Amino acid sequence: MSEKQTFTGNRGLQLEEALIFEIGSFENCGVDLEDVPQVESRLGDCAAQGDIDLPGLSEPEAMRHFVRLSQKNHAIDAGLYPLGSCTMKHNPRLNEKMARLPGFADIHPLQPQSTVQGALELMDSLAHWLKTLTGMPEVALSPKAGAHGELCGMMAIRAAIEAKGELAARTRVLVPESAHGTNPATAALLGFKVDGIPADASGRVDLAAFKEKLGDDVAAIMLTNPNTCGLFERDIIEIADALHEAGGYFYCDGANFNAIVGRVRPGDLGVDAMHINLHKTFSTPHGGGGPGSGPTVLSERLAPFAPLPYVEKGEDGLRLVENNGDAAHNPFGRMVAFHGQMGMYVRALSYMMSHGADGLRQVAEDAVLNANYILASLKDVMSAPFEGPCMHEALFDDGWMKDTGIDTLDFAKAMIDEGYHPMTMYFPLVVHGAMLIEPTETESKAALDLFIATMRDLVRGAKEGEVERFKNAPELAPRRRLDETLAARSPVLRWQSPEAKQAAE
Amino acid sequence: MSKKFTKDHEWISLEGDVATVGITDYAQAQLGDVVFVEVPEAGRQVAKGDDAAVVESVKAASEVYAPVSGEVVEGNDALEGNPALVNEDADDSGWFFKMKLADQGELDGLMDEAAYTAYVKELD
Amino acid sequence: MRYLPLTNADRQAMLANIGAADIDALFVDVPDAARRDGTVDLPRHQGEMQVERQLSAMAGKNMTASTVPFFCGAGAYKHHVPATVDHIIQRSEFLTSYTPYQPEITQGTLQYLFEFQTQVSELTGMPVANASMYDGSTATAEAVLMAHRVTRKSRAVLSGRLHPHYTAVIENLSEMGGFALAQPDMAPQGAEDLLALIDDDTSCVVVQNPDFFGNVTDFTTLAAAVQAKGCLLIVAVPEVVSLGLLKRPGDMGADIVTGEGQSIGGGLNFGGPYVGLFAARDKYIRQMPGRLCGETVDADGQRGFVLTLSTREQHIRRDKATSNICTNSGLCSLAFTAHMTLLGGKGMRQLAELNHARAVQLADALGAVKGVEVLTPAFFNEFSVKLPANAAQIVDALADKGVLGGVPVSRLAPHAGLDDVLVVAATEANTENDVAAFAAALTEVLS
Structure with missing residues (x-):
């Protein structure tokens, strides 16, 4: 590897890029706007004083800026992205094309319903697919992301408990210790007390401990299935039955629905509410952290409380019910302005129609097959905390690293130098130094084989004392390890001009 | 007097009727680089086991519980501008708050240095 | 199936490698009662043309804004959104990347988030802005919860001219979280006496500018009066383009500013996805919801960016987090930044x-x-x-x-x-x- 220093700091195609505030100017503009007609201002006393202190860039400069930035990102389109629980699968471009049809992209949420019947039809079709795939009678489409869907499901549960007059009594929500952080955060947001349930030696909910915690003060359980260790909860039906008998509700975190779609219907497991991350199971793009979409399916018991708005069949076509009072049932309220993530609905439906019932079943099977192939191919050199087959993701711990002088983080950073995005690390919390690998169904066998070979070589290196390969990593990425302590101790959250900085000091 | 310790890795040291509370060197090492500390204001009443302060590293946030009951008389303002003090000197200048004890008898339930050392050894 | 690379031969070889007789052996943990042998009652897979034909037919039934x-x-x-913006957000490296948890290989996302935060901060006149929320309505509801945390009080006063959906979202979250609200009746114009509705347990007053009926108001006097009563002033801005011509909420003295960023870089999309803006005073940074991007240096001393102050968030703080939010509106904030960069x-x-x-x-x-x-x-x-x-x-x-x-x-x-x-x-x-x-x-x- 060449250590050559360059004048620009660039390294061939790897280009450094300054902030827009450092390259743009106030005089520049990349949009040609019409001349402003002369009118008398009606801004009252609210007109701005002074200019907006933001630079502009011409179109070519702006294009270059953002393209250069893009080249500093890892992406599914460029390589394997095995983030466990995040489901980084291929994002079909047909979905993008469909979402951009003017009939979906260029319609206003509040134009007369008679002028958007096709949009309502799309929402109704998506709802039908989601209800059929999950075996549930109702779905709330509007939640904006997974955590928002969790909130929706738990709100429906809270409303049902309130309707029974049990709100004061049912204050506790059971959450396994392996749960994603959004679960306890959601329960706490609704005023519930979070009570942890331990895992058993097989990585699943400890059934005895769970039953012991049941009581008439339990509102719900929030259980992820397949769980965050990548395992199917074998006792799930027994858990649901016991919970229902005790008067509680079953919230299932559907983050990992992609492992079972087309093969198992949550409705058959006794689930009362489950959100579905359209950006995981149904391939809408993650976009660097959103937008997501978290439609939430509801059981018969919770269906009457589904939030506004929802689509129903009316006399002259489809109707969007947007307000209380004109609803036949008893919505718990509204979670969001307008109707949710239409752009994501189109993408997800486009994906479902492409795969069909047969293809979706194959999706789950290939996702599980790929994960098990990785598990089987690495467990002789890395330590797997649990026995038996996994579902869509393979979990390892750091037991095998003992005495190598490196830790999970070092291992992950060395993967970056090999051209891979690291797996999910240190999650779930119930496993020490966790490494959670989710290949998804859209990786070929050849891609998996190269990944496995790379991982085995890294393990060999770690065990043979190649400490620098790990401790110094990454060395070949656009940046070396970043100082997160500095960032957090003295937060710099926006750009400031050198003059403003100086003035502040 | 000599220091007493809690299972939550706080130390408490009594001088006269005012006790100083901090987190142990073991705790700071577990947390990693401390980036933020929130200490209680003077005058706040805390019961044994209450959340009294917050300590955050890059990857973890942890409550600091009152090891005994009493009234806070001073928070360590130096930590606001320099949270690194907790890493550099947890046992002394990186203290969190001082409190007036409601019942000195509560100290008897805490570990002495030898017991705490043994406790930590067991954790590793 | 065009999205699935494995061949049947691959599948057989992999099963053999795993030591599983068939695919069912990998689903052995599923209880018998929940196993389904056939496919569900939905259509079979289809090619691009067939899918496009059906979806285009649905789209064709709608009356589009541009026509x-x-x-x-x-x-x-x-x-109008410049063509460049849509191209930029469809770059593979932006479209198909995840939340930037590995900063060494996500500097692209992190840098534009830092630029986004700076733009939002400058437009609203507030010292800090986060890396986006779901939309304007949820951002405003989060602002109310934040005000409750900051002041340790539990009641909010809402303007009667707040967007009715924003009100409904706040109402829902307040009712579910056990918080109280007060709001005068809705009137298209005229003075509102919001100060009179403040009581000892009130944490904040929420106003909108321009309001739901379009009125523009200078809230400078209100801000001072609200703060004198120990409350925060939250200003919601559902039309962000207005900040190009109106006095900034930060200059009026707002404590938290929320906004809907859809107008910059985003289409109508029948209501979503949009992008929520969230900005606040410096001293409230640690009570803010959502992701924050901050500047730092790498091991070689080069400037770089990371997600920071994440101990506020659910993945670390769990039931004590400032919000349950995880996903934000990443790609919509990129569209916002790109469009705003073109405009200047x-x-x-x-x-x-x-x-x-x-x-x-x-x-x-x-x-x-x-x-x-x-x-x-x-x-x-x-x-x-x-x-x-x-x-x-x-x-x-x-x-x-x-x-x-x-x-x-x-x-x-x-x-x-x-x-x-x-x-x-x-x-x-x-x-x-x-x-x-x-x-x-x-x-x-x-x-």
Whole structure:
């Protein structure tokens, strides 16, 4: 590897890029706007004083800026992205094309319903697919992301408990210790007390401990299935039955629905509410952290409380019910302005129609097959905390690293130098130094084989004392390890001009 | 007097009727680089086991519980501008708050240095 | 199936490698009662052409904003988005990457988030902004929860001229979280005595600018009075283009500013995805919800960016987190940043001036229609009119004539007793011909 220093700091195609505030100017503009007609201002006393202190860039400069930035990102389109629980699968471009049809992209949420019947039809079709795939009678489409869907499901549960007059009594929500952080955060947001349930030696909910915690003060359980260790909860039906008998509700975190779609219907497991991350199971793009979409399916018991708005069949076509009072049932309220993530609905439906019932079943099977192939191919050199087959993701711990002088983080950073995005690390919390690998169904066998070979070589290196390969990593990425302590101790959250900085000091 | 310790890795040291509370060197090492500390204001009443302060590293946030009951008389303002003090000197200048004890008898339930050392050894 | 690379031969070889007899052996943990052998009752897989044909048929049934004189607003606005923006957000490296948890290989995302935060901070006049929320309504509800945390109080006072959906979202979250609200009745104009509604347990006052009816207001005096009572002032801005021409909420003294960023870089999309803006005073940083991007250096001393202060968030703080939010609106914030970068401060000002001028022309044109009264004395690009008949019916009649003529208040607030009030918006996307067509169609419908 060449250590050559360059004048620009660039390294061939790897280009450094300054902030827009450092390259743009106030005089520049990349949009040609019409001349402003002369009118008398009606801004009252609210007109701005002074200019907006933001630079502009011409179109070519702006294009270059953002393209250069893009080249500093890892992406599914460029390589394997095995983030466990995040489901980084291929994002079909047909979905993008469909979402951009003017009939979906260029319609206003509040134009007369008679002028958007096709949009309502799309929402109704998506709802039908989601209800059929999950075996549930109702779905709330509007939640904006997974955590928002969790909130929706738990709100429906809270409303049902309130309707029974049990709100004061049912204050506790059971959450396994392996749960994603959004679960306890959601329960706490609704005023519930979070009570942890331990895992058993097989990585699943400890059934005895769970039953012991049941009581008439339990509102719900929030259980992820397949769980965050990548395992199917074998006792799930027994858990649901016991919970229902005790008067509680079953919230299932559907983050990992992609492992079972087309093969198992949550409705058959006794689930009362489950959100579905359209950006995981149904391939809408993650976009660097959103937008997501978290439609939430509801059981018969919770269906009457589904939030506004929802689509129903009316006399002259489809109707969007947007307000209380004109609803036949008893919505718990509204979670969001307008109707949710239409752009994501189109993408997800486009994906479902492409795969069909047969293809979706194959999706789950290939996702599980790929994960098990990785598990089987690495467990002789890395330590797997649990026995038996996994579902869509393979979990390892750091037991095998003992005495190598490196830790999970070092291992992950060395993967970056090999051209891979690291797996999910240190999650779930119930496993020490966790490494959670989710290949998804859209990786070929050849891609998996190269990944496995790379991982085995890294393990060999770690065990043979190649400490620098790990401790110094990454060395070949656009940046070396970043100082997160500095960032957090003295937060710099926006750009400031050198003059403003100086003035502040 | 000599220091007493809690299972939550706080130390408490009594001088006269005012006790100083901090987190142990073991705790700071577990947390990693401390980036933020929130200490209680003077005058706040805390019961044994209450959340009294917050300590955050890059990857973890942890409550600091009152090891005994009493009234806070001073928070360590130096930590606001320099949270690194907790890493550099947890046992002394990186203290969190001082409190007036409601019942000195509560100290008897805490570990002495030898017991705490043994406790930590067991954790590793 | 075009999205699945494994061949049947691959599958057999892999099963053999694993030591599983068949695929069912990997699903052995699924209880028998829940196992399904056949496929569910849904259509089989289809090619691109077939899918495109069906979805295009659905899309074709909708009346699109660009093809008719279009004047709907009320929290979602039709603006022109430069072609460059859509290209940038479709770059693989932006579109198909995850939340930037590995900063060494996500500097692209992190840097634009830092630029986004700076732009939002500058536009709102606030010291810090986060890396985005779901949308304007949820951002405003989060602001109320944040005010409760900061002040350790539990009641909010809402303006009666807050967008009814924003009110509904706050109401829902407040009711579920055990928090109280107070709100005067909805009125298209006139003074609101929000200060009188503040009690000892009130944490904040929430106002909107421009408000739901289009009124623009300088809240400087209100801000000081609210703060004197120990409360925070939250200003919601559902039309972000207004910040190109209006006094900034930060300069008025707001403590938290929320906004809907859809107008910059985003399409109408039938209501989503949009992008929530969230900005606050420095001292409240650690009580803010959502992701924050911060500047730092790498091991070689080079500048770089990371997600920071994440101990506020659910993945670390769990049940003590400031919010349960995880996903934000990453790609929409990129669209916002790219569009705002093309505009710059100067372009943003001109864009806002164009919007205002077109709205003034529209107000003059509609005000000249017999029986129509413009209710909003000071406005930006949206205002209310009183009609001589039911506004929803008139909007339907206008749609029949191929004009999308605004949003009737009764659509969002059916019980407000404002059935004859219509909210209309004009933007740079409207031509003078559109304005004339709207006035002519309205004249016809009313005669």
